[in-house]
Amino acid sequence: RPRALARPCPYPACPAPQAPGAARRPPARLSAEQDAVLGAVLSGKSVFFTGCAGTGKSYLLKRIVGSLPPQSTYATASTGVAACHVGGTTLHAFAGIGSGKAPLGQCIQLAERPGVRQHWLACQHLIIDEISMVDGKFFDKLEAVARAVRKRDEPFGGIQLIICGDFLQLPPVCKANEETKFCFQAKSWRKCIQINMELTEVRRQTDKTFISLLSAVRLGRCTEEVARLLMQTATNRAERDGILATRLCTHKDDVELTNERRLQQLSGEVHTFEALDSDPVLVKLIDAQCPVGSRVELKLGAQVMLAKNLDVSQGLVNGARGVVVGFESEQKGLPKVRFLCGVTQVIKVERWVFKGPSGVYLSRQQLPLKLAWAISIHKSQGMSLDCVEISLSRVFENGQAYVALSRARSLAGLRVLDFDPKVVRADPSVLQFYRQLRSHQLLTR
The missing domain is CATH 3.40.50.300 (P-loop containing nucleotide triphosphate hydrolases)
Structure with missing residues (x-):
């Protein structure tokens, strides 16, 4: 039966509550x-x-x-x-x-x-x-x-x-x-x-070889060395400790089908968690802005991804990969997740607050988890992922291959299937724009 997660906050614009005595971590320099x-x-x-x-x-x-x-x-x-x-x-x-x-x-x-x-x-x-x-x-x-x-x-x-x-x-x-x-x-x-x-x-990648490879791909250049390195990744074992690589897909439909099918293939009971929204009438608007859905369905062994920074110092960051290893026995039945960073933790409800139309604040309370057998390239923009598998055969836009490849933190955590050099392309008008900014010294560092 779907579990109610928490009482909705009567003041949607109020900041997310902090644990008593929790010290605010000073921001990084x-x-x-x-x-x-x-x-x-x-x-x-x-x-x-x-x-x-x-x-x-x-x-x-x-x-x-x-x-x-x-x-x-x-x-x-x-x-x-x-x-x-x-x-x-x-x-x-x-x-x-x-x-x-x-x-x-x-x-x-x-x-x-x-x-x-x-x-x-x-x-x-x-x-x-x-x-x-x-x-x-x-x-x-x-x-x-x-x-x-x-x-x-x-x-x-x-x-x-x-x-x-x-x-x-x-x-x-x-x-x-x-x-x-x-x-x-x-x-x-x-x-x-x-x-x-x-x-x-x-800052995302530290391997100089990978950084220079990504720099070439960003500019639409696929040298023999770039092609060789990317083809080599096809044999990478991007799985560790029961945590599988997340597949990046060019089409949203592929993502939903993959995640639904893989969850169904797992044996065991489905644990369903329903969100509490500040305004259930505006669920579609909240869905469009919140990284987690109104319903999260999990099973033992489900591949998941964190959708929020929980503890940066421990590696529990947005995009961190894990696997569900258990559920609490008490009423809420919260999931226990083992993450690639080595931490195993019970995941509690988090709260997102964002502005809706006319400046009205909306909020959602939900587990900060989503299924991670697959994710779309569009949804991955801005994320760093621990282990990634990419099929580039259906890339249809300039810059799409670059966005997909640059989600990976390292070459070792990347597996590229059916690589074709033709998918590495950049829009000529964008290259010209950046060239003009540099030649006129309008781009400062």
Whole structure:
């Protein structure tokens, strides 16, 4: 029978409770590069900062969010999962103009509605993460809406922009017959961004061979050495201690089918955990932003992944892999998970809080676990994974192979199946954009 996890908090906007006497861990020190970006943001300039995968962009963004006044700062991202990482909402939910494909006058009317207009006026600092997946036409529409609603002629209506992402990763999602337009190709981009900055120090991987391989793949280069190293990984045993490699899939349907099928194949009782949401009517909206579902089904032997940082010092971080080794016998029947980092721990309910439409806070209480036989490349963006298996034969977008490969922490924890050098590709317009920034010395480190 599904288990109720905890009483819902009557105040959705309140911070997640902390254990009595629990000391707050001091934040890790920023690198010189990260500190320079934070300094530029705090000086009031509109900043775009970029960097390859694993350079600490998401971590820095969280520090930036914590350094700006909360009442006038809105953290957003192109996708719900990325928005959850920065404790915010999707850019579309913030904007309140739907898909943005309606004529400008209609978009302005939508943004003038009570609630939506209120946060457009309150916003002084707008953070946008995973900018590579935001459509350039949508960015132009937002910029015009901001000026109209705020009745100010400065770029973006005088809002400071803090924009983060890597245009060499996943591109905007568009229909087959539509041309991809990146944000840097938007008419308003150059007048909105005052400083471009780059993080270059890779923190996710430490193996120099793997770092240089990823650097080549990011730029769409597949040398003989890159191909040889990736083909060699096909024989890697990426499993350890009963924990199997997570398969990264290009299509979401493959993920759901794989996880459901593998769970069914396990013998034993299914343990079902139902989430407690602050507003059950808005379950679809919460689903879109929360990294865990409204229902988590587990069995003994289920391959799982942590969906939240629990204890960074012990390696219990977002993306950490484990296997369910038992369930508590008492009423809640919480799962006991053995992780690849060597820790075995009973996993308790966690709480996510994020902004919904019109600035309303929503929350979900659920186990911070999801099934991990498979995960989609889109959902993996921003994550570090311990052991990864990738089939690259169905890669269909520029940057997709790079995003998949760069989720792995090491070559030893990576297994690439059916590798084809043709899947390593980068968008020429993005390469040209970065070249121009460097040649005009507009990209500071």
